[in-house]
Amino acid sequence: MFESLTERLQGVFKKLARKGKLREQDVDEALREVRLALLEADVNYQVVKRFVGRVRERAVGVEVMKSLNPAQQVVKIVHGELTTMLGQPGRLDLSGPSPHTIMLVGLQGSGKTTTAAKLALHLRQEGQRPLLVATDTRRPAAMAQLEVLGRELEIPVYGEEGGSPVAICAQALERARKGAYSVAILDTQGRLHIDQKLMGELVEMKDRVSPDEVLLVADAMTGQDAVRLAQEFHQQVGLTGLILTKIDGDARGGAALSIRAVSGVPIKFLGTGEKPSALEAFHPDRLASRILGMGDILTLIERAEASFEEEEARRVEEKLRTATFDLEDFRQQLQQVKRMGPLSQLMEMIPGFASLSRQLPQEVTDQQMKKIEAIINSMTSEERRNPRIIGGSRKRRIARGSGTTIQEVNQLLGQFRQMQKLMKRLTFGRVDISSIFGT
Amino acid sequence: MFGKRVQQSLTRTRHSYFGRIRGLLARGEVNEALWQELEELLIQADVGVGTTVALIEALRERVDKEGLRQARAVREMLKDDLKRVVTFSESPRCREDGLWVILVVGVNGSGKTTSIAKLARYYQDKGRKVLLAAADTFRAAAIDQLKIWGQRLGVDVVAHQPGGDPGAVIYDAIEAGQARDAEVLIIDTAGRLHTKYNLMEELKKLRRVAAGRVPEAPQEVILVLDATTGQNALTQAKYFQEAVEVTGVFVAKLDGTAKGGIVFAIAKELGIPIQYVGTGERLEDLAEFDAEEFVEGLFAES
Ligand SMILES: Nc1nc2c(ncn2[C@@H]2O[C@H](COP(=O)(O)OP(=O)(O)OP(=O)(O)O)[C@@H](O)[C@H]2O)c(=O)[nH]1
Ligand SMILES: Nc1nc2c(ncn2[C@@H]2O[C@H](COP(=O)(O)OP(=O)(O)OP(=O)(O)O)[C@@H](O)[C@H]2O)c(=O)[nH]1
Ligand SMILES: [Mg+2]
Ligand SMILES: [Mg+2]
Numbered sequence: 001m002f003e004s005l006t007e008r009l010q011g012v013f014k015k016l017a018r019k020g021k022l023r024e025q026d027v028d029e030a031l032r033e034v035r036l037a038l039l040e041a042d043v044n045y046q047v048v049k050r051f052v053g054r055v056r057e058r059a060v061g062v063e064v065m066k067s068l069n070p071a072q073q074v075v076k077i078v079h080g081e082l083t084t085m086l087g088q089p090g091r092l093d094l095s096g097p098s099p100h101t102i103m104l105v106g107l108q109g110s111g112k113t114t115t116a117a118k119l120a121l122h123l124r125q126e127g128q129r130p131l132l133v134a135t136d137t138r139r140p141a142a143m144a145q146l147e148v149l150g151r152e153l154e155i156p157v158y159g160e161e162g163g164s165p166v167a168i169c170a171q172a173l174e175r176a177r178k179g180a181y182s183v184a185i186l187d188t189q190g191r192l193h194i195d196q197k198l199m200g201e202l203v204e205m206k207d208r209v210s211p212d213e214v215l216l217v218a219d220a221m222t223g224q225d226a227v228r229l230a231q232e233f234h235q236q237v238g239l240t241g242l243i244l245t246k247i248d249g250d251a252r253g254g255a256a257l258s259i260r261a262v263s264g265v266p267i268k269f270l271g272t273g274e275k276p277s278a279l280e281a282f283h284p285d286r287l288a289s290r291i292l293g294m295g296d297i298l299t300l301i302e303r304a305e306a307s308f309e310e311e312e313a314r315r316v317e318e319k320l321r322t323a324t325f326d327l328e329d330f331r332q333q334l335q336q337v338k339r340m341g342p343l344s345q346l347m348e349m350i351p352g353f354a355s356l357s358r359q360l361p362q363e364v365t366d367q368q369m370k371k372i373e374a375i376i377n378s379m380t381s382e383e384r385r386n387p388r389i390i391g392g393s394r395k396r397r398i399a400r401g402s403g404t405t406i407q408e409v410n411q412l413l414g415q416f417r418q419m420q421k422l423m424k425r426l427t428f429g430r431v432d433i434s435s436i437f438g439t
Numbered sequence: 440m441f442g443k444r445v446q447q448s449l450t451r452t453r454h455s456y457f458g459r460i461r462g463l464l465a466r467g468e469v470n471e472a473l474w475q476e477l478e479e480l481l482i483q484a485d486v487g488v489g490t491t492v493a494l495i496e497a498l499r500e501r502v503d504k505e506g507l508r509q510a511r512a513v514r515e516m517l518k519d520d521l522k523r524v525v526t527f528s529e530s531p532r533c534r535e536d537g538l539w540v541i542l543v544v545g546v547n548g549s550g551k552t553t554s555i556a557k558l559a560r561y562y563q564d565k566g567r568k569v570l571l572a573a574a575d576t577f578r579a580a581a582i583d584q585l586k587i588w589g590q591r592l593g594v595d596v597v598a599h600q601p602g603g604d605p606g607a608v609i610y611d612a613i614e615a616g617q618a619r620d621a622e623v624l625i626i627d628t629a630g631r632l633h634t635k636y637n638l639m640e641e642l643k644k645l646r647r648v649a650a651g652r653v654p655e656a657p658q659e660v661i662l663v664l665d666a667t668t669g670q671n672a673l674t675q676a677k678y679f680q681e682a683v684e685v686t687g688v689f690v691a692k693l694d695g696t697a698k699g700g701i702v703f704a705i706a707k708e709l710g711i712p713i714q715y716v717g718t719g720e721r722l723e724d725l726a727e728f729d730a731e732e733f734v735e736g737l738f739a740e741s
Pocket of ligand 1: 110139
């Protein structure tokens with residue numbers, strides 16, 4: 001749907017490359033593309049203006065004029081400037097006296113309750129003793145939601161039907177003190193930044209508990225409103241950090257830049273899924289690439305690593321080293337790959353592949369995957385272990401069984417042989433990405 | 440009809456970007472700076488780059504062709520264009536006979552469960568017998584949440600255990616709906632990001648389960664979008680549309696935004712009708728979408 005910045009700049013730069021060095025109007029033309037890309041990524045309009053101004057200063061200056069490859073230089077400046085603006089990842093500051101308190105605030109449905117559970121799990125892994133506190137007495141089953149999450153993680157949850165959120169906070173701190181908990185994580189009701197009454201309540205809660213951290217939990221899909229939202233929460237309640245949720249989708253996440261720009265608070269974590277373990281560190285350079293639509297190879301690698309269980313990876317590695325990797329293993333690998341998401345989406349994360357993946361509709365690539373699986377599934381386990389025994393009549397049987405053609409079976413076997421050769425040449429890391437795209 | 444709450448929500452929108460557009464186009468002559476500023480304001484209202492550019496190109500063409508000079512004329516043209524974008528032929532309407540099944544889908548936290556409660560109230564007000572199905576068996580306490588709404592509404596909720604098969608819930612709910620002579624069955628589903636292949640496949644399956652019990656079911660598939668969402672709403676709509684043939688959009692949380700422009704982007708680029716808007720967390724905070732009133736509301740003098 002959206003052209004990525006890379007593609008667009010390539011278009012602009014192709015023209016420029018012929019002209020040689022950058023002139024001021026060339027820079028402006030390129031910056032127009034940058035501006036549009038950022039707007040499409042939901043970066044706030046005013047923030048974009050400021051950002052482009054900064055880039056322009058650097059791009060029009062000597063740096064670019066003197067450089068031999070101005071096109072690449074502009075991309076580098078944009079990416080670098082964006083990375084700088086996103087800032088260094090923030091860490092939780094729990095240096096004060098125990099029990100510490102962390103308060104999660106934000107709009108309705110942004111992910112506060114889920115994130116509270118994620119933080120509790122994270123902190124327990126860091127050796128803390130967390131207590132979850134349910135203060136949302138208004139939304140139906142909001143307390144039950146936190147209780148269920150706490151029970152699953154075996155982390156205690158404090159809450160009280162009926163009490164006022166401020167009173168619950170005070171009692172929860174008492175409980176934390178008595179129970180020797182080291183950190184209390186306060187989940188709060190979702191509220192609009194323009195709702196004076198509920199914003200006032202938040203201020204009251206904050207005054208009562210003097211939290212070590214007040215974290216804004218914001219949805220990565222937020223649009224132009226992000227700036228107002230961050231301004232209001234920051235001015236009224238005083239934020240110490242940001243957690244950006246639902247980054248596991250395909251939102252470009254420009255809101256993060258807007259929020260960061262207007263509040264100045266650091267981004268502390270990213271929410272990458274619904275499960276309590278789906279909380280990740282934030283990497284400014286990767287988020288910058290994502291906002292620019294420039295692919296995200298590192299995330300891809302991490303995802304691959306997460307879905308290939310370690311032992312399995314070791315097993316495969318061993319097989320490859322000894323050149324005993326067969327179609328049975330290949331089938332298993334394919335299944336792992338499927339767990340990472342649709343192929344087209346994975347391809348989008350690879351720089352340069354983004355445009356390719358757009359040309360191939362998702363159905364095509366995913367259908368190819370299905371076809372390959374069907375072919376392998378139609379083989380006997382002996383054939384998978386030793387593809388060399390597959391002759392004409394076996395190919396016919398496999399093609400019939402998988403609803404494909406003999407040519408397609410041949411093609412797969414050919415590709416597999418290629419892949420085996422390639423693998424032998426690889427000095428092997430933990431995951432073999434090339435096999436994914438060799439298919 | 441839009442109620443007072445919608446007007447209030449729109450007032451906020453009006454005071455910001457659309458209000459500024461009205462101001463910009465209130466007087467003076469058409470010139471390059473005006474187009475530039477109009478573009479900026481539309482983008483800031485979340486209308487989206489693509490839709491904004493298309494709208495402005497069409498306006499410029501007509502202004503040139505008809506030799507118009509007054510900014511005021513542009514305002515009327517823009518209003519007409521916006522109205523046209525969000526005007527659709529009638530959406531499917533609940534019939535008198537048989538069970539009318541509504542499948543409600545959307546990304547995580549967009550407002551599905553709450554909007555379902557509002558829709559139940561909406562149909563109750565029309566004298567319909569409503570049944571709810573708790574097919575979000577995944578998210579913690581999602582079933583409890585729907586059950587509480589059911590209690591408040593006095594509406595039965597068909598539910599299984601947490602972690603159960605959502606398809607089985609739908610199967611049972613349709614059976615129960617038929618046995619109890621319910622007229623409208625509204626199905627709550629787990630929030631899912633449109634990019635998750637398996638979860639979207641599951642949604643297709645849920646659709647098939649419904650169709651297996653009542654051939655024309657689900658008669659409606661409503662996508663709930665969060666009004667504060669930016670350009671990603673377009674991608675969401677596109678993917679859900681492809682997976683389960685969305686028949687209408689419910690824009691939740693309109694009270695939280697000073698924009699509302701995404702409504703135009705979705706209608707223009709995807710052609711899915713906007714059917715309802717949500718303007719708060721209470722049962723009565725629902726309004727049927729009305730193109731004329733919506734656009735007039737955005738541009739009205741405050
Ligand atoms: N995919 C994905 N879903 C998430 C993430 N974080 C939260 N969610 C989901 O988003 C939805 C809303 O999350 P909640 O934690 O209930 O949000 P909340 O802010 O507490 O909502 P309210 O209390 O109603 O304001 C749920 O379906 C969560 O499972 C994330 O990082 N990725
Ligand atoms: N201000 C406002 N809040 C709303 C509106 N509709 C829903 N909400 C709130 O948004 C939050 C999420 O709503 P839910 O109905 O739980 O959303 P959901 O899509 O069912 O969430 P999941 O099932 O977790 O994916 C809740 O806090 C609701 O009260 C609305 O129109 N305006
Ligand atoms: Mg919550
Ligand atoms: Mg729900």
